[in-house]
Amino acid sequence: MNSESIPEFAIDPLRLEFRSAETELAFQRHHLDRSRASLRLTLVFCSVFYLAFAMTDVAVLGYGREALILFVGRMLVAITATMGLVLIRKQREPIAGLWLVASAAEVVGMATFMLIVWFRPSEIPWHGMSLCIMLIVVYIFIPNRLIIAKGIAIASTAAFVLVAVEKGTVPPAGTLTMSMLLLLANSFGLVAARRYHRLWRDEYRVLMDLKQVSLRDHLTDCYNRRHLHETLLPTEIARARRYQHWLTMVVCDIDHFKSINDTHGHQSGDTVLKHIASVLRATTRRHVDSVVRYGGEEFLLLLPQTGPDGASYVAERLRTSIAGSPTIDGAGRSIEATASFGVLAVDFSVVGSDVTETSLIAAADALLYEAKASGRNSIRSREWPGESPGQKVDVLVQTTCEAPG
Structure with missing residues (x-):
């Protein structure tokens, strides 16, 4: 354009x-x-x-x-x-x-x-x-x-x-x-x-x-992984730590995406990626939240000043929006897709300096794999209050219905 x-x-x-x-x-x-x-x-x-x-x-x-x-x-x-x-x-x-x-x-x-x-x-x-x-x-x-x-x-x-x-x-x-x-x-x-x-x-x-x-993924128009690590995540962590705010990281992965590519072709797979990316951007706050294409069919969202309850609500809205809005590909076919979510909420008014970019991503990714292991189309949430170094407390665990069929 x-x-x-x-x-x-x-x-x-x-x-x-x-x-x-x-x-x-x-x-x-x-x-x-x-x-x-x-x-x-x-x-x-x-x-x-x-x-x-x-x-x-x-x-x-x-x-x-x-x-x-x-x-x-x-x-x-x-x-x-x-x-x-x-x-x-x-x-x-x-x-x-x-x-x-x-x-x-x-x-x-x-x-x-x-x-x-x-x-x-x-x-x-x-x-x-x-x-x-x-x-x-x-x-x-x-x-x-x-x-x-x-x-x-x-x-x-x-x-x-x-x-x-x-x-x-x-x-x-x-x-x-x-x-x-x-x-x-x-x-x-x-x-x-x-x-x-x-x-x-x-x-x-x-x-x-x-x-x-240089900042955006050319296919989905989301931020790219390089911008996440060089700018977005360090900036949001520093801001949350300075003002002692909550910061939530959401990792989203499209379920059975390889099957979508194998069944409908890679072009249709790309259309699904673009559609889901648009759903993620439309459901989050413009100029506040950040949506990143982290790799392949995986997305990462940063939600500043968002605690566990708000993060779970956003994740559920995202899950239902994706499951309830099939993608129409170039051939006019309706392709249904679902996604799984790992949600990690961090209260920077209590966490210590041991909370790093790497540890946050690893913890959110582990929650995503729990969600996928539970049957997909589900959410796993955790609050990381950091009351003592390395402590992680499971506060919210939410499993939703599996995808139709």
């Missing part, structure tokens, strides 16, 4: 941002370090040049009141930049802080520039050239939302033209030419900015596609 067609990656054509606020925030966080570095460089560069050009104020205006006012304005640009550099380091919400600093720097910089134009009207053509450069900086080099950058650039252009007309130092034909050049600079900057914003988001979308491929 083309990720462009996925709603979370759809791009708004006007704002050039992802329509999904969650996706846009993730994109901004992904580029945060690069955006910070770009903003730092631009703030330092602009501050230095604003202050360095103060000597041109003295050359044109001499040592007087107007030159002093412009120097104060230039210092204000440098102070705004310095405060911005501090803010982007300490801001708790880095994305909003980044946009605030970028917008403030643009507004203060452009306001000071208009002040320079007002006091030095004889150089308006040169100022027009400078504004063209500044517009490109606003559109491309200062990381900000495109809609904000566009508003500041257009407002600055309009203000400059009004000052030029008010001062009347440029003939009407020259003002028209200068206005057209500024319009061209805005158009070029906007087109380039739109292209960059789209390219960055296209790049991010492709990166997320590749990441999903």
Whole structure:
């Protein structure tokens, strides 16, 4: 499936941002370090040049009141930049802080520039050239939302033209030419900015596609075993241990799957796997629980903040949903299947450090084999309170009916 067609990656054509606020925030966080570095460089560069050009104020205006006012304005640009550099380091919400600093720097910089134009009207053509450069900086080099950058650039252009007309130092034909050049600079900057914003988001979308491929099983779209061991299980164990929550592991195995393949063919077997995977995902909590294809016809589920009672309820729902929803294969045949479950609930408010990833999987797997040995289409549950090292206490043992036939 083309990720462009996925709603979370759809791009708004006007704002050039992802329509999904969650996706846009993730994109901004992904580029945060690069955006910070770009903003730092631009703030330092602009501050230095604003202050360095103060000597041109003295050359044109001499040592007087107007030159002093412009120097104060230039210092204000440098102070705004310095405060911005501090803010982007300490801001708790880095994305909003980044946009605030970028917008403030643009507004203060452009306001000071208009002040320079007002006091030095004889150089308006040169100022027009400078504004063209500044517009490109606003559109491309200062990381900000495109809609904000566009508003500041257009407002600055309009203000400059009004000052030029008010001062009347440029003939009407020259003002028209200068206005057209500024319009061209805005158009070029906007087109380039739109292209960059789209390219960055296209790049991010492709990166997320590749990441999903590396995390997901290609057949069932469940998480794969590598992601379970590298990320999911260590993260959930650490979180449960930190907050002293329950964590339940459910191991699910399709009963007599080899017989399904032998009877109906491997393509039909794959259809059964995809169907059961969809049942597992639909019955568990999205963005909370994790469904992993652990290998072959075996799945592993992680249920955070779920105790023994809740885990047994979920397992029973899964068992009945699988048994009650036959798979329709490509030939239109109805294929009935059942599954067995091993459910291990761990209370991390009492367990010790002896509880490891390997020990949890081994204990849950042992429960699965008990369920299969009891006749399949059944559930074996155990609570592992860990009151002492290595202690395992059987609390819940549930056996359900065998599969029909």
